[in-house]
Amino acid sequence: MKWLSNAINSPDQRYLLAAVTRQQQLTKPAGSLGKLESLAVKLASLQSSASPSVDKAWISIFAADHGIATSGVSAFPQSVTAEMVKNFADGGAAINVLAKQHKAHLEIIDVGVACSLDHLKIIHRKVAAGTASFLHQAAMSEAQLAQALSHGKEAVSRALQHRSNLFIAGEMGIANTSSATAVACHLLKVNAAKLTGAGTGLNHEKTQEKALTIQQALYKFSDIEATPLNALQYFGGFEIAALVGAYLAAAQNGLVILVDGFICTVAALVATKINPNLKPWLIYSHQSQEQGHKIILEALQAEPLLDLGMRLGEASGAAVALPLLNSACLLHQQMATFEQAQVSQS
């Protein structure tokens, strides 16, 4: 897993300054495009380009099951993971609609769904048929962790081969808010009650039970050192580990990342703890409804673009935010300057 620490470039200050200058010259009051201006500047500095672009977005959905799912932590049965993966492959899920709308390339990777899946459109990289329950033992072995991380890296290779200029990852896995919550709690040393949310739709009572279950596991492994890789191995899921691997590999290869909701933000937290140089490469798409999301975003000093009350996962929040990044780039590229348009300045 040595590759996780490979170098990540810093944003290019020359392109940053050039982009700031250009934004001042475009035919609008300075600053009047708000976050669309800072996004364009950020993208210019990350892509080392005077014309930043996100017109070729790539979406990898990692799917896996969780041992903890049998402990009543989700509103849906575990079978839904496989059923939804088939739905992705058949084109019927929210992310299919959004990927089509925005002409993004979408791929589905089985990194650990409990049952065997047979569909031409699924990429088969099953680490195991679901993780072990972190109530009883580490969710995965070190070898499994390494494998899951590398599947994330491999997805980035495919995105690069297709000359994508923006990387989005999503996840599917019944009970993965429990897994992500436990990972974040272990890493940030906070109680489960603080971060545990309703996931796919638990009521208040069931959410409290879920928090107690997670807290029990946190106690059990409280002597395990709070490193990012330990957190992933003991409490994570194969899809969460794949997200971590993908984020690090994307930044290592100069590919800007648009982060989805709670699970992806926890993966971003883990990945930035592994390599803090990742931070500038992560753009946060939205504030979800999941209770812990706001806290994790604050821990990352992240300012998400949207707040639409979404809580679906499967990269849907990132996909909804994608046209805003595209607007930022297109405005930066295509607007006339005061000089070109012969417009007086203030």
Next chain:
Amino acid sequence: MKWLSNAINSPDQRYLLAAVTRQQQLTKPAGSLGKLESLAVKLASLQSSASPSVDKAWISIFAADHGIATSGVSAFPQSVTAEMVKNFADGGAAINVLAKQHKAHLEIIDVGVACSLDHLKIIHRKVAAGTASFLHQAAMSEAQLAQALSHGKEAVSRALQHRSNLFIAGEMGIANTSSATAVACHLLKVNAAKLTGAGTGLNHEKTQEKALTIQQALYKFSDIEATPLNALQYFGGFEIAALVGAYLAAAQNGLVILVDGFICTVAALVATKINPNLKPWLIYSHQSQEQGHKIILEALQAEPLLDLGMRLGEASGAAVALPLLNSACLLHQQMATFEQAQVSQS
């Protein structure tokens, strides 16, 4: 101006209920698409359609000058109105880029720019070469008000001829935040200091001076009854009146409206005071940086979709939000149901 009070239909409750039911059947936890769900339901009820759609958006930009511009209330000289109108016509402004990105039809209407404009792509409906300064007299005559309102109505006719399914209006007019602020203050009976903002970029001191100038005019006409049409006639601009006419005509003709920023929201306030049945037809795209916007949105009980720190006008905020409405419609239309995808429910 009798047409302003023509009937506006209420949202269709049958289509509303059918859309709510469909949202429950789509392959996602109920409610997990947040505002995208409520938007789809709203659009279904307004368009009386099981497949609401905003794929043919229409953008009318109304431009005009303001007598008050000579009183130092803007960071930019008055000549910028005409210069920016030419920039719109030449395709170099932010709204050109965004309209192109989202394949929306864009038209530019001169309803009162101070100088004469000669460009094939400008629709000429000049009421006068700018309003009078409301520091000294009513901004416009009743006849001019009627004319400006009808130019808004006419824009909606063109949108309907093109079978557009979403109406967006924007504005350009140096000093029009002063005009809109005065209109709103007169109508809501609040002090200018509360609503006056930096517009295109005044510093704190100049913003305070602007508030004093507006307050002076409000005192001068404090005996004028606070009706929506009086507010428009005494303090408004030709482009603001056109926005009011356009919003009422759009709703009268069953065309859903996506509202831009501060100026457009003030026009929406005026229009809903003329005909409260307009309210459900207005979708608010964004919370701008202009100080008074939040207060006007609250007065309208509006919840804008975006908060990106924008303050440009020219329909740019609405255009940035357009793909979110489109996502809401496409998800509603295209997602598979639990039954179709054979996915288990909670």
